[in-house]
Ligand SMILES: Nc1ncnc2c1ncn2[C@@H]1O[C@H](COP(=O)(O)OP(=O)(O)O)[C@@H](O)[C@H]1O
């Protein structure tokens with residue numbers, strides 16, 4: 001039984017993995033380190049509609065560089081369509097056209113936006129002065145007038161007026177008049193109309209709230225108010241003034257976002273992903289993507305939606321490696337072999353501290369309830385199912401309680417893998433009955449420690465950069481794990497366990 | 505740093521760790537298909553009977569929750585018995601009843617149980633509470649072993665058992681496990697039993713451990729361990745070694761007991777025997793295992809035992825033990 005073939009396989013994995021990584025480094029100039037950390041957003045818009053066999057024309061608004069974001073590159077994918085760009089008054093639009101669109105149609109637009117801090121750049125040209133002779137029907141005319149008068153009296157300029165006016169329409173302090181108006185009109189057009197009637201320049205803009213890893217998102221309408229040269233954004237839902245850092249204005253001219261002629265059921269949705277990259281690397285990666293060859297076998301050639309998924313998937317081997325290291329080299333006991341990796345993944349979503357607290361709370365309460373279940377002499381599957389339901393109930397209660405106390409962090413507890421948690425509780429409780437609380441602490445502590453180490457590894461910017469950008473690393477990881485799997489040396493904790501034998 | 509040693513020192517002592525045991529010995533010499541033979545105590549018992557090896561008498565088995573109600577009938581007429589899960593390990597779920605007085609069942613510690621308690625215990629066993637992975641199980645009811653009186657001073661409230669590691673049919677290392685108050689009538693090391701290393705050549709004590717730390721006397725009876733000597737040691741080794749042919753497992757832990765009336769008996773077999781036996785012997789397994797690896801297959805049992813007794817004798821230490829005894833007395 002020769003070990004030679006085994007070592008040859010390991011060596012081959014290593015060599016191929018390293019070669020792939022070096023190739024990617026040299027050929028596509030992907031740096032080894034994340035470098036100067038600049039956030040780059042990859043945003044992808046997907047337009048879908050049903051063609052009805054006629055010539056079709058799709059006109060879509062495009063974002064422009066704006067305070068906070070600079071567009072680095074843009075791309076479209078739309079086989080069979082002619083494409084042209086239009087620009088008027090600072091607003092850019094893409095126009096796709098084709099002779100005949102039949103059936104399900106999909107058009108893609110993607111752009112990379114660099115996060116900047118040039119907040120003083122002007123945003124857009126103000127609209128033409130508002131038309132004041134807006135005609136309202138009864139009884140809305142009086143309601144509108146009263147709302148305007150009230151806000152006018154309590155304000156000093158355009159912005160304070162807008163604040164007061166929007167305040168009237170927020171959910172918790174809606175007055176009689178506001179409620180009446182909302183029954184007839186949509187909120188945002190209504191607000192703009194009211195502002196215009198009061199002589200304030202305003203328009204509705206469509207914005208995208210950026211949140212990494214989100215898919216199938218849609219635009220939300222916000223209100224932009226002008227006061228001479230100055231302008232401000234207002235959130236129509238809360239009445240708050242100001243632009244959050246993660247707000248991207250997609251359509252800022254008050255026009256529609258998407259117009260489709262010759263098709264029906266048109267829909268636009270967005271996916272986004274943030275990367276910490278050096279600004280120049282962002283550009284280079286993008287260029288590399290253009291020169292698509294078979295060797296450039298990188299996940300960056302996938303659509304954004306899949307990339308977001310892969311960013312996490314590619315980290316799992318790192319977590320698994322941590323588990324193997326801690327078990328084989330250190331000798332830590334964990335309950336459930338790869339449970340710590342799943343917990344660590346949950347920690348990435350919840351942040352470490354909330355995750356730890358949430359985990360301990362759920363498991364502790366679960367154990368108490370499980371100890372009652374054990375008196376009922378249930379069959380195993382039924383018992384675990386009962387625990388799953390209990391865990392869901394605990395998580396729901398905590399989430400609601402956290403929300404009531406205004407702890408937003410508490411809401412992320414739902415990211416915990418509930419079935420895994422239930423099995424953990426089941427195992428811990430059997431352990432408790434059989435070996436007592438000490439063993440529960442040892443194994444529970446071991447699992448948590450492993451989860452925290454795995455979390456720190458998977459959340460490390462450099463490791464994220466390497467795993468996401470160099471697929472060859474996966475082969476190297478594989479080789480390491482194979483080697484570890486045949487390690488016959490001592491575990492760290494055995495140096496302590498066997499200590500008495502070495503002294504005489 | 506005081507509590508830690510270096511890998512070099514362990515290697516010099518020939519200590520093998522978990523990783524080495526799993527990969528080099530269990531992984532290489534134990535065929536996974538054979539595990540069920542030893543993981544299920546009922547199967548082990550039937551197998552042993554087929555080969556004429558004595559095991560504690562089986563009073564009966566309980567396989568269904570319905571059968572739990574009839575346990576009293578099964579127990580009638582037995583003064584002492586043991587109930588254990590067929591797929592348990594490490595002493596989990598073993599209920600030892602030393603004697604029955606009227607309606608009371610008395611544990612070695614003196615604690616009294618009612619028939620209800622016994623029924624609940626059996627029911628828990630059936631639902632898999634004590635079994636690997638919590639899968640449903642079968643409860644075995646065995647006659648109580650009356651252990652050899654020569655061990656009375658060395659054990660507390662329970663039957664001491666003898667663990668021999670058998671590698672490719674050669675007995676490589678042995679220890680005796682003495683139950684203590686902590687281990688509740690069961691001789692399992694991680695429940696707190698004391699392990700005493702036994703010299704393969706002579707059947708005499710080498711040194712003792714409890715909870716992985718050295719021990720020179722029994723924590724409850726206070727009796728020193730050095731004078732421990734097992735009668736009929738050669739027969740016992742032959743019984744252990746023959747389990748290789750019985751199971752086909754190359755790396756095997758055999759648990760045996762010495763019964764007052766029936767002599768050596770096989771209690772159970774283990775395909776993943778623990779490493780604490782090295783602590784009890786103050787010596788690593790590695791040298792012995794490597795020596796046995798060089799031996800040819802197909803050697804008869806008696807020759808294998810003779811080989812082991814010749815090669816693994818602990819002459820040097822034995823004398824020092826006797827010297828120590830002399831000092832003590
Ligand atoms: N029939 C019996 N009579 C008396 N004691 C027993 C009997 N069977 C088991 N024991 C005690 O329980 C301990 C563990 O039993 P064993 O069958 O080896 O199960 P396990 O696989 O859990 O170690 C033994 O070491 C012995 O002390």
Ligand SMILES: [Mg+2]
Nearest residue numbers: 594595759772
């Ligand atoms: Mg045993």
